[in-house]
Amino acid sequence: xxxxxxxxxxxxxxxxxxxxxxxxxxxxxxxxxxxxxxxxxxxxxxxxxxxxxxxxxxxxxxxxxxxxxxxxxxxxxxxxxxxxxxxxxxxxxxxxxxxxxxxxxxxxxxxxxxxxxxxxxxxxxxxxxxxxxxxxxxxxxxxxxxxxxxxxxxxxxxxxxxxxxxxxxxxxxxxxxxxxxxxxxxxxxxxxxxxxxxxxxxxxxxxxxxxxxxxxxxxxxxxxxxxxxxxxxxxxxxxxxxxxxxxxxxxxxxxxxxxxxxxxxxxxxxxxxxxxxxxxxxxxxxxxxxxxxxxxxxxxxxxxxxxxxxxxxxxxxxxxxxxxxxxxxxxxxxxxxxxxxxxxxxxxxxxxxxxxxxxxxxxxxxxxxxxxxxxxxxxxxxxxxxxxxxxxxxxxxxxxxxxxxxxxxxxxxxxx
Numbered sequence: 001x002x003x004x005x006x007x008x009x010x011x012x013x014x015x016x017x018x019x020x021x022x023x024x025x026x027x028x029x030x031x032x033x034x035x036x037x038x039x040x041x042x043x044x045x046x047x048x049x050x051x052x053x054x055x056x057x058x059x060x061x062x063x064x065x066x067x068x069x070x071x072x073x074x075x076x077x078x079x080x081x082x083x084x085x086x087x088x089x090x091x092x093x094x095x096x097x098x099x100x101x102x103x104x105x106x107x108x109x110x111x112x113x114x115x116x117x118x119x120x121x122x123x124x125x126x127x128x129x130x131x132x133x134x135x136x137x138x139x140x141x142x143x144x145x146x147x148x149x150x151x152x153x154x155x156x157x158x159x160x161x162x163x164x165x166x167x168x169x170x171x172x173x174x175x176x177x178x179x180x181x182x183x184x185x186x187x188x189x190x191x192x193x194x195x196x197x198x199x200x201x202x203x204x205x206x207x208x209x210x211x212x213x214x215x216x217x218x219x220x221x222x223x224x225x226x227x228x229x230x231x232x233x234x235x236x237x238x239x240x241x242x243x244x245x246x247x248x249x250x251x252x253x254x255x256x257x258x259x260x261x262x263x264x265x266x267x268x269x270x271x272x273x274x275x276x277x278x279x280x281x282x283x284x285x286x287x288x289x290x291x292x293x294x295x296x297x298x299x300x301x302x303x304x305x306x307x308x309x310x311x312x313x314x315x316x317x318x319x320x321x322x323x324x325x326x327x328x329x330x331x332x333x334x335x336x337x338x339x340x341x342x343x344x345x346x347x348x349x350x351x352x353x354x355x356x357x358x359x360x361x362x363x364x365x366x367x368x369x370x371x372x373x374x375x376x377x378x379x380x381x382x383x384x385x386x387x388x389x390x391x392x393x394x395x396x397x398x399x400x401x402x403x404x405x406x407x408x409x410x411x412x413x414x415x416x
Contacts, residue, residue: 221327
């Protein structure tokens with residue numbers, strides 16, 4: 001899959017059958033104007049036309065079991081394939097309405113009630129028109145299908161609202177950053193926090209507004225990991241070179257931790273045939289680990305980093321994936337009570353043929369840090385070990401890496 005797929009969305013611009021479209025077609029519900037289903041709860045807030053945006057509810061029409069698997073966290077626990085995820089997403093109806101980010105209306109009130117719930121809520125949906133067979137794919141949020149203008153929505157049961165959530169969303173003097181961190185400490189799921197922020201339930205009363213879903217996802221990851229870093233910067237340094245490896249759905253991660261003060265770099269390599277590979281990138285030759293046959297492949301490499309003092313600008317090269325990888329990393333460092341200089345390399349292969357949202361990146365990184373580590377005496381030994389699992393030439397990674405090129409130089413790494 002490449003950029004043409006993102007523009008095409010199943011229109012057949014490449015002249016080949018679309019695997020993504022086929023999965024959605026096979027599972028598309030029969031169009032109805034009125035139905036009831038359990039919403040995960042799952043909500044979406046768009047960004048086009050901001051501050052007048054489309055927002056609404058995603059609800060299954062026939063299969064309520066879908067609501068038990070609404071997030072990348074659940075997909076990872078169940079070890080779902082991409083085909084399974086697309087099958088589930090293809091059965092959802094996206095009932096949407098035009099609204100203003102700060103003006104309350106009936107649809108917005110229902111979506112806010114849904115956002116409070118930590119469990120699926122039975123919801124009755126009335127549509128103005130029958131759903132059209134369309135899908136939206138993006139590397140930040142999850143696939144969206146079957147949009148239709150919504151007339152009204154009625155909750156058929158009371159949402160299950162955790163006490164901590166109920167208390168803090170009613171605190172109109174608390175900043176959204178503080179509420180997110182407080183709820184995170186009380187074991188509120190990341191996915192739930194993102195919804196609360198997106199639907200405009202967090203922050204001081206005067207500042208509350210709906211936040212586009214793609215922004216709320218990154219903001220939540222960034223907020224929590226920044227809070228972690230306030231503690232991490234005072235931890236003792238890691239005392240040995242450590243390497244973690246993991247993969248999920250065609251996303252392969254190598255996390256190299258080096259002794260020293262905190263610094264973080266994320267490098268991504270998108271192989272030809274994978275989601276969002278850029279056609280204009282260079283051609284290189286690499287040897288596949290299994291057969292050792294030389295092959296020619298195109299790939300895109302991008303990177304973003306921060307030194308000890310953190311980032312001031314958005315990670316425009318890696319975008320949401322940067323913050324999605326940094327959060328599991330900081331969770332690991334908090335758990336081990338150590339700081340380190342870390343390079344996380346993510347290789348995206350053709351088997352990741354459909355974008356499933358940045359949650360997949362977060363879950364792949366979580367899986368990586370749950371695996372057994374390897375330890376090395378030198379960086380070169382660690383890099384050599386990495387080459388046994390990746391296909392991107394290690395030379396290209398070394399040339400691209402700010403961390404490897406500046407590590408152990410005369411100046412401390414956080415002086416750069």
